Amino acid sequence: MEDGWRDSAAAWIANQGEAGDYGRRFVLDAPMLARVAAVPVRLALDIGCGEGRFCRMLRARGIATIGLDPTGALLEEARRRDPQGAYLAGRAEALPLPDDACDLVVSYLSLIDIPDIATAIAEMARVLAPGGRLLIANLNPFFTAGMPDGWVRRDGEKTHFAIDHYLEERAEWVGWRGIRIRNWHRPLSQYMGLLLGQGLVLTHFAEPTPAPGGDPHAAARYRRVPYFHIMEWRKAEAVSSPP
Numbered sequence: 001m002e003d004g005w006r007d008s009a010a011a012w013i014a015n016q017g018e019a020g021d022y023g024r025r026f027v028l029d030a031p032m033l034a035r036v037a038a039v040p041v042r043l044a045l046d047i048g049c050g051e052g053r054f055c056r057m058l059r060a061r062g063i064a065t066i067g068l069d070p071t072g073a074l075l076e077e078a079r080r081r082d083p084q085g086a087y088l089a090g091r092a093e094a095l096p097l098p099d100d101a102c103d104l105v106v107s108y109l110s111l112i113d114i115p116d117i118a119t120a121i122a123e124m125a126r127v128l129a130p131g132g133r134l135l136i137a138n139l140n141p142f143f144t145a146g147m148p149d150g151w152v153r154r155d156g157e158k159t160h161f162a163i164d165h166y167l168e169e170r171a172e173w174v175g176w177r178g179i180r181i182r183n184w185h186r187p188l189s190q191y192m193g194l195l196l197g198q199g200l201v202l203t204h205f206a207e208p209t210p211a212p213g214g215d216p217h218a219a220a221r222y223r224r225v226p227y228f229h230i231m232e233w234r235k236a237e238a239v240s241s242p243p
Contacts, residue, residue: 002182003113003115003181003182004173004179004180004181004182005070005071005074005113005181006071006072006073007180008178008179008180008181009071009073009074009077010073011177011178011179012050012051012074012179013051013073013074013077014178015177015178015179016050016051016053018053018081020053022214022215022218022222023222023227023228024053024109025214026210026211026213026214026218026219027208027209027210027211027222027227027228028108028109028137028208028228028230029057030208030211031206031208031230032054032106032108032135032137032230033057033061035133035135035204035230035232036058036061036063036104036106036135037061039133041058041063041103041104042064042102042103043063043064043065043066043101043102043103043104044058044063044064044065044066044102044103044104044105044106045065045066045068045095045097045101045102045104045105045106045127046058046065046066046067046068046106046108047068047092047095047105047106047107047110047120047124048068048069048092048107048108048109048110048113048114049067049068049069049074049078049087050069050071050074050078051074051077051078051081052067052074052077052078052079052081052082052085052087054106054108055067055078055082055085055087056081056082056085058106059082059085063104065085065086066086066087066088066097066102067085067086067087067088068087068088068089068090068092068095068096069087069089069090070089070090070091072089075087075088075089091114091120092107092110092114092120092123092124093114093116093119093120093123094119094123095123095124095126095127097127098127099126099127100127100128100129100130100132101127101129102127102128102129102132103128103129103131103132103133104132104133104135105124105127105128105132105133105134105135106135106136107124107134107135107136107137107138108137109137109138109139109228111136111138111184111191112138112139112144112183112184112185113181113182113183113184114184115171115184117184117186117190117191117194118194121191121194121195121198122194122198124198125198125199125200125235128235129235130235130236130237130238131234131235131236131237132234132235133203133232133233133234133235134195134200134232134233134234134235135230135231135232136230136231136232136233137228137229137230138191138228138229138230138231139183139227139228140207140226140227140228140229141166141185141186141187141188141191142163142166142225142226143161143225143226143227143228144172144183144184144185144186145163145164145165145166145185145187146161146162146163146164146225147172147174147183147185148172148173148174148175149162150162150163150225158221161224161225166187167187168185169184169185169186169187169190170184170185171183171184171185172185191231195231195233199235199236200233200234200235201233201234201235201236202231202232202233203232203233203234204230204231204232205229205230205231205232206229206230207226207228207229207230208228208229208230209222209223210222210223
């Protein structure tokens with residue numbers, strides 16, 4: 001299914017730069033990295049790594065990291081910026097890794113890009129080692145239920161954010177700054193049910209708020225609507241068979 005990423009890759013790279021956009025820099029990065037640092041990591045997999053920004057952040061902290069993405073131009077940029085990194089072409093629905101390979105799997109704003117979310121979550125659980133963690137940053141379903149228009153304006157002001165058809169899974173085309181991609185809305189219960197169905201245990205949930213230091217107008221907007229949530233799920237430890 002065409003998702004827009006191939007045609008939007010150049011605009012995405014230009015918009016992200018080295019530091020990332022406002023939501024990543026001032027809302028998600030700090031709490032995501034705090035969760036990463038909570039437990040030592042042997043090998044991390046970043047699913048939907050794009051141009052490799054979060055992979056580079058993990059590698060800068062001494063974590064061996066594999067980045068995976070289906071968009072060739074984004075992978076080329078990731079390899080250009082990080083020639084010593086490991087970047088693989090592939091999709092979340094068919095991860096090119098063996099069972100129990102990683103003790104950290106990261107999905108940093110990539111669940112919304114995946115059409116077959118049930119297969120992808122099963123794959124994420126498969127490649128997690130026993131005791132390993134799945135760390136997710138996702139667009140909050142209360143936000144995606146308002147796509148593509150969301151904000152209601154009156155006299156030029158954004159008066160409120162309208163959501164509709166919250167319980168219906170659907171894909172919408174969204175665009176900004178030369179980027180036009182297809183994002184999936186799903187109710188939170190759908191994600192939770194699929195993750196619980198893999199036997200994963202929820203160990204952290206947060207709806208992060210903006211950190212100081214960024215654009216105050218952007219911060220005000222991100223405080224009005226729950227744009228993001230962060231979830232951490234743990235795979236059960238292996239049970240030893242009796243002698």
